Amino acid sequence: MEPRWLSDEEMTAWVRLVAVVELLPGVLDGQLRRDAGLTHFDYLVLAMLSEAPRRTLRMTELATRTNATLPRLSHVVRRLEERGLVERAPCPADGRATNARLTDSGWATVRATAPGHVATVREHVLDALTPEQVGQLSAIAEALLTRLDPDRRLYVRQLADDPGTCRDR
Amino acid sequence: MEPRWLSDEEMTAWVRLVAVVELLPGVLDGQLRRDAGLTHFDYLVLAMLSEAPRRTLRMTELATRTNATLPRLSHVVRRLEERGLVERAPCPADGRATNARLTDSGWATVRATAPGHVATVREHVLDALTPEQVGQLSAIAEALLTRLDPDRRLYVRQLADDPGTCRDR
DNA sequence: TCCGTTTCGTTGTCTCTACAACCATGACCC
DNA sequence: GGGTCATGGTTGTAGAGACAACGAAACGGA
Numbered sequence: 001m002e003p004r005w006l007s008d009e010e011m012t013a014w015v016r017l018v019a020v021v022e023l024l025p026g027v028l029d030g031q032l033r034r035d036a037g038l039t040h041f042d043y044l045v046l047a048m049l050s051e052a053p054r055r056t057l058r059m060t061e062l063a064t065r066t067n068a069t070l071p072r073l074s075h076v077v078r079r080l081e082e083r084g085l086v087e088r089a090p091c092p093a094d095g096r097a098t099n100a101r102l103t104d105s106g107w108a109t110v111r112a113t114a115p116g117h118v119a120t121v122r123e124h125v126l127d128a129l130t131p132e133q134v135g136q137l138s139a140i141a142e143a144l145l146t147r148l149d150p151d152r153r154l155y156v157r158q159l160a161d162d163p164g165t166c167r168d169r
Numbered sequence: 170m171e172p173r174w175l176s177d178e179e180m181t182a183w184v185r186l187v188a189v190v191e192l193l194p195g196v197l198d199g200q201l202r203r204d205a206g207l208t209h210f211d212y213l214v215l216a217m218l219s220e221a222p223r224r225t226l227r228m229t230e231l232a233t234r235t236n237a238t239l240p241r242l243s244h245v246v247r248r249l250e251e252r253g254l255v256e257r258a259p260c261p262a263d264g265r266a267t268n269a270r271l272t273d274s275g276w277a278t279v280r281a282t283a284p285g286h287v288a289t290v291r292e293h294v295l296d297a298l299t300p301e302q303v304g305q306l307s308a309i310a311e312a313l314l315t316r317l318d319p320d321r322r323l324y325v326r327q328l329a330d331d332p333g334t335c336r337d338r
Numbered sequence: 339t340c341c342g343t344t345t346c347g348t349t350g351t352c353t354c355t356a357c358a359a360c361c362a363t364g365a366c367c368c
Numbered sequence: 369g370g371g372t373c374a375t376g377g378t379t380g381t382a383g384a385g386a387c388a389a390c391g392a393a394a395c396g397g398a
Contacts, residue, residue, distance in 0.1 A: 060346065121175070131178075144293070210354090241356075243377065264364075
């Protein structure tokens with residue numbers, strides 16, 4: 001059962017996409033590590049918390065918003081907690097759940113780090129594209145995510161009424 | 170020095186791109202690991218060798234074509250050699266250089282693995298896009314690579330007369 | 339109430355990657 | 369020839385992710 005092979009156009013697009021996927025994390029990690037001792041994933045965790053009400057999210061919700069598995073997030077949050085950037089506390093309403101909260105120190109770190117990070121994103125990604133291409137990229141990435149994450153469990157969604165935090169009943 | 174912030178369109182595109190970059194490697198690694206015990210990067214190394222004349226490339230050239238650093242490649246090739254998929258031999262023409270060569274076993278592995286890998290690429294990436302979007306993706310990725318790898322040292326290029334292999338003088 | 343199942347999260351182990359240090363060879367130049 | 373520098377590659381080690389196993393709390397019937 002031979003599969004449908006790739007056309008030249010498809011092969012070119014695929015090779016380039018693979019190269020981007022291989023190189024982009026290194027660029028992001030490099031800048032953040034030099035400037036703040038953070039992984040890009042660390043930054044993502046802190047950023048998601050910083051945007052949440054009370055700077056607090058449940059681990060599961062945080063994993064969803066950072067496209068991560070729970071074990072991975074657990075390790076990362078433990079390390080961030082050891083550095084004083086995040087706190088963990090059991091959820092009063094659900095004994096199984098844990099709330100992660102951004103500390104003042106973590107908040108300060110995010111604020112100090114964001115400008116450099118945004119500059120890097122501009123320099124290496126957005127400013128390389130025309131406004132039209134930014135729109136195309138958005139649509140393409142959205143289409144890919146429907147295949148990469150069919151259940152739509154991951155990546156950001158509307159937050160209308162669910163704060164994602166575990167509070168008192 | 171506040172940086173230029175991101176517009177809504179830019180932010181959306183960026184968030185989605187980050188999600189793709191986060192999820193795609195897992196999908197590729199997962200299928201290849203289950204079916205062949207290979208990392209996607211392992212597969213890339215084997216595939217590049219399989220397309221080279223005499224199934225042989227110098228380590229530096231192989232690193233270029235796989236978008237990898239030399240230390241990383243060195244570790245990977247050592248492990249592939251331990252599994253009998255690749256051989257290393259000093260280059261007769263340049264005492265510093267090492268030629269990596271795909272063994273018959275490695276060749277068989279590539280041939281056996283390629284169909285499943287291509288099917289995965291189709292299913293999770295290319296078939297999610299219209300032909301027009303494939304072209305857009307190609308152009309966008311090309312534009313990004315000029316920023317991510319300004320020296321153009323990495324990723325595939327024309328192979329006109331340079332075989333990339335170190336042979337006898 | 340009791341038992342089975344699901345959900346939530348942590349931990350241990352193994353593999354892989356990044357980074358820096360290192361060694362050997364070749365190239366250049368006086 | 370003998371410095372000096374550049375190039376090609378390997379190795380050691382420390383850190384981060386994948387995966388599986390585990391435990392604890394909630395839920396859902398019988």
